[in-house]
Amino acid sequence: MRAALRALALCAVTAIGGGAAAEEVLHFEELDGWAQDDHRAALLVFRETCDLLKAPEWGPLCKFAQDVPATPDAARGFFELFFRPVLIGTPPALFTGYYEPELAGSPVRTPRFAYPLYAKPPEMREGMVWRSRAEIESGILRGRGLEVAWLDDPVEAYFLMVQGSGRIVMPDGSTLRLGYGGKNGHPYRSIGQELIRRGTHRLQDVSAQSIKAWVRGNPAAGAALLNHNPSYVFFRKLPDLPPEKGPIGAMGRSITGMRSVAIDPKFTPLGAPVWVEKDGRDPLRRLFIAQDTGGAIKGAQRADIFYGTGLKAGNQAGTVKDGGRMLVLFPIDRAYAMLPDG
Template identity: 70%
Template sequence: MRALVRALAVCAVTAASGAASAQVLEFEALDGWTKDDHAAALATFRQTCDLLKEPDWQPLCRLAAEAAERPEAAREFFELFFRPVQVGDPPALFTGYYEPELDGSPIRTPRFAWPIYARPPELQDGAVWRTRAEIESGLLAGRGLEIAWLDDPVEAFFLQVQGSGRIRMPDGRVVRVGYAGKNGHPYVSVGKEMVRRGLLRLEEASAQTIRAWVRRNPAEGAALLALNPSFVFFRRLPQLGADRGPIGAMGRSITTLRSIAVDPLFTPLGAPVWVEKDGHRPLRRLFVAQDTGGAIKGMQRADIFYGTGAMAGEVAGEVKDGGRMMVLLPIDRAYAMLPEN
């Protein structure tokens, strides 16, 4: 059994380059741990814990339901059954994402001229398909795959970066859309390319500054956006209530300032993660790894979900901060990650 647990743990923190370093910590070593709202974190954990099928997770989900009946028991639940594990070496890189609210139309008009597409039926999971430039040249035109038409090509691009959104139609109806697949090409950071070309300084690069530059320089900006060959397709989410967050990689709604996107090669989806984000608007908070992203790669790497709408977008777009992150793992799994003596 010990060997099985060790194998499962190593799988969660192993990449092509080999096993990652891991350090098991005590809760006293977590900055701000005692001040967090553990009941809120527990509620978010319970949103997806039933999807964790490994034997060491299943009993914890049952115990989480019991702990949720007494909010004061939430902190005790995490401290009794988990140990914080730091995988890799800080500093971490924390960024932010959000769910945009955009104006759109169900049909093309002079104003609404940039489509977002449903997934083509011939696109296979994991397959490398046509590039962004090919798709945006009209490859899918006339096939009825347009979910909606937007009034801004820059917002259409960033909607793909975020992976979900709310589109407000002219009649006031709101259409929720979520990630349905991508074309299989690797994500290329437009911000990094702009820094490389000297168009922005590294400390200036954010979603807001990239948007502003592209709008000021439409021809060169369009060419820059096309350098990212990755293209995201969407699906309508008609059953998703207005009070629910967008759907994450685990197929459930994510929670504002409690859900993060991670690299599942190193951080198991569904696991609680303690975040110590420094910089502007620092955070000391327990999150749950419930999402992934094309640009979220590495051990000490997380994208924080800041919520829905323009204000959330303003905050999320400025986040590029250091700190550290620790995944909370069941006790046996945590200690199985340590090297054998």
């Protein structure tokens, strides 16, 4: 096994573009907690999307990954032999969390369920800047048959757009899966940062939970605050997504709780393994796979950790705002080629 792995490693080629020059190539022994992680779990998630990595050096690695025995030792050997951890940018990193909400809803408007989620209007084109959130919320789409579901809380509707996907439990007990269906082209503005600017919150006090509480406690001002973010997300129905699968990420396939992470693709290739050393109240030392992106995820040391589905995952994700560092695992030749004199 080791001989076969080493022979394949020597065949790697170097052609992935983009990103910044690496500051440092590390050894796995330098990663805090590397030996204690469940590398088998990371390998299984890596297999889900590695075939979508089109640069030449990834193809042989992905093919071999499918044949690696699904054991912790074999998985660890695979990553250690073929990859090197690359530090891009300057720590501390900023780690946040996201999740797939599960909300009560209805397929039609009722006195309780009065807040719509919309599909993308047909006149919208990719890259087009369309109407702002405030304009859409004023009702310009009403009556066009674009509603995919109705919710009973405008605050939850807003945060569902922040997450980009969700499960809507209908009155009859059935569940509708919704995925990202596009956005209106306006830049994302953080309403948490706006509350800090106004002096109502301190940085350490801002979380999804505290923002929801403030908006609900100040209905008029809260509605105006939500419209401070002009970005608006549309949804599409996912009728064929099995209930045991996670939501669809930026690579067009399901993501996995506590093993998938959203990154900035300018620095980290989608599909690449990412080593996370998150500090804070609940520290993490874990190998994730970069399978998603987000409008607020910008920079080499920036990542959004997918915590899973439902209320518990939401409570965990909503309080994450921690430092640490992250490293991208690149194929060996590419890792060293990224050095300034490589």
